[in-house]
Amino acid sequence: MERTWRWFGKKDKITLAQLKQIGVEGIVTALHDVPLGEVWTREKIHELKEYIESYGMKWSVVESLPVVETLKYGGPDRDHQIEVYKESLRNLGEEGIKCICYNFMPVLDWARTDLAHDNPNGANNLYMNWGEFAYFDIYILQREGAREDWAEFSKEHKWGRDLVAEADEIKKTSTPEQDHALVENIVIKTQGFVSGNFSEGDSAPVQKFRDLLKLYDGIDKKKLQENMKYWLEAIMPICDEYDINMCVHPDDPPYPVFGLPRIIGRAEDIQWMLDAVPNKHNGLTFCAGSFSAGEHNDCVAMA
Incomplete structure (x- = not known):
């Protein structure tokens, strides 16, 4: 067990010094300044990693390395964006950062009013x-x-x-x-x-x-699952090479919203994902908060 904390970069009101003071060991963060769909360079990764380590902690988890929309709906530039993602994974792997939390929610990430x-x-x-x-x-x-x-x-x-x-x-x-x-x-x-x-x-x-x-007209749950499987299969060789664990975050909330399909919100969804790409680097972020927001989920049984 490692005590980690979500930190939103150097502009976060909560500083790394404060996190160190309360006993945090690992930081969960991302390169929030890199535009969507661009490569995370090794230089930028290394700079942030060193900054975190200068406070006596480690960069434990990436949350998130964004999955751009074209990968989810299967746009014409999907294969190009897969290559961009793979390059970012390589650069993270070269810097020894090997746990990636991501989500596959169309358009809308976590929702709150x-x-x-x-x-x-x-x-x-x-x-x-x-x-x-x-x-x-x-x-x-x-x-x-x-x-x-x-x-x-x-x-x-x-x-x-x-x-x-x-x-x-x-x-x-x-x-x-x-x-x-x-x-x-x-x-x-x-x-x-x-x-x-x-x-x-x-x-x-x-x-x-x-x-x-x-962009998601005509994209149902089955098609979104197919697109996720296509993307995961494409990046697994990089994950195997660098021992990187991809950990999908469940849908938050675990219901379809705005007419969009959701594919990671139930026990059977998780089983589908694990079976679809049976690789030890294809895993789950077990967010009990997201799962328990659905009355259809028994979090204890799922765990």
């Missing part, structure tokens, strides 16, 4: 309000079929909540400022930072989000 939800004890945390999420989809994104999807979602999950009705109620009182905050939390601050698809300066992020969703 509030990034600083206040608690009675004065602390705050990330928060997911399903009614607000449905409101974003139906009224802000205005996705075709959203109302029907959320009606079906409400029936399927037996939470005793009508999420369409909740969205309609939010519509009655929501202000432009509140709508802007939802766009920031669901699209800009999370997806821009994690996936690189968005940035703070985007003038029309909602339209950009719609355009990304269109």
Whole structure:
């Protein structure tokens, strides 16, 4: 067991000196300044690795080496981007960094509606309000079929909540400022930072989000699985050469969202992945938080 901590680079308010002070041994981080789809050079990897080591810790886990959208929907430049990914893996392997957390979630990485939800004890945390999420989809994104999807979602999950009705109620009182905050939390601050698809300066992020969703027209769960298998099989020789473990992060939340398929959210999904590419370097990030957000998952049994 190694005590590791997620650190978001030199701009993180939490410093490496502070992490060392509380007993952290390993750092979980990424090259957040490298544009999406470009090679992580050995020079950049080495510089950050040395910086971490100067504080008496090690770079234990990469989270994430982003999987660009074209790899997920099978775009025309897929094979080129596979070569880019392989080169980044080689450079990480040359620097002795051998644990890579990644995800294969289309367009949207982890989803929350509030990034600083206040608690009675004065602390705050990330928060997911399903009614607000449905409101974003139906009224802000205005996705075709959203109302029907959320009606079906409400029936399927037996939470005793009508999420369409909740969205309609939010519509009655929501202000432009509140709508802007939802766009920031669901699209800009999370997806821009994690996936690189968005940035703070985007003038029309909602339209950009719609355009990304269109890339997945006709992509169902089976096709997304095929694309994941194709990519994993292509990179496994590099992982074998450098003893790099690829550890997929489960879908967060573990449900289809915005009409997009999700393929790593259930026990049977994990079994499919392990069987599809039976290599010891093809593995899982067992995020109990993500798995347990789905009532279909028994985390103890899965473990």
